Amino acid sequence: MVLTALLTMIFGCGESKPKEWHQAKPLTEKLDHPRALAADEKNIYFVLGNGTVSGQKDGNNNVAKIPLGGGNPAIIFKGGELIPDAEAIALDEENVYFSANGLRKVSKNGGEAKLLTSAFLTSEIVLDKENIYWLPYVGEGMQPTPIYTVSKNGGEAKAVTDPRPSANGLAIDEKNLYWVQTDGIYKMVKNGGNIEKIYTIPNGQNTTDLKMDSENFYFRQGTSYRELYKLAKTGGEAKQISKDVSQFWLGENEIVLLRYFYSFQPHLIKTDKNGQNEIEIDQDGYLSDLVVGKNKIYLSDVVKIYELAK
8 A cells, every 4th residue: 555655656646537526616627636735815826747757747747826716727837857746835925935856936926946955855834034944755664854944045954853753734933833743732943942842642642733823723633633623822721623524724714624424425614713613615526635715715636626615
């Protein structure tokens, strides 16, 4: 199974057309595995080609954008000999940041991309006003890595932590960098300092998938990571706000949950940030990626990008 997954990641795959969602409105015609969605007030940005040699052979190893209302994709970075990683991109006001044989940035309007520093297979990227922070991809059997940073102007990458086993869920505010490991939530001051564990899980449980707004942390916890918890940044007791959650995405005022029924029927659920008033918003489609925009929810399968009303 591990070998099959690795070969799929490297050489691509031949999925048949996925079953589409019932309520989601297609914004594109057929695309090649749109992933790593990010949105601003005008556009949706994404990676094409699934980070694979197959995508490169088809000429689809690109970073692209479409208007929020849909349309044909505009290529803002054409991969050519480079294959953009399909795990994560990040946006600021002017640029798109991504990994393609190194951490790079390109104007949202396209143009020549700038190589910022060497970075292999970034799995998560977060930004502040001056710097980029990222976690390299760590697969099964691979050694843990530190969290790294570099200036948005480029330079030598700096490890800001020691190697962090199982680290994921990078989050950032004006002062601190946060992440989760299987045993709890950690933080450190962005400009360096001691690592502090700020939440320890109960015995026999695990944590993953940290997200954050201005006041609270949200994360999955439990023996199978299926319960969604909320914890104030100021501390206190973590509160379970939902259950049977396979993935979740944070919006300004809502949380979107992915929940499976009978192990294989995907349902998208919207709830408030206290886990109240759950509403099913769609079901049955294949989900590759999702981002919660200001006014709409945007998602992709292996061939299209869609929008859903909030």
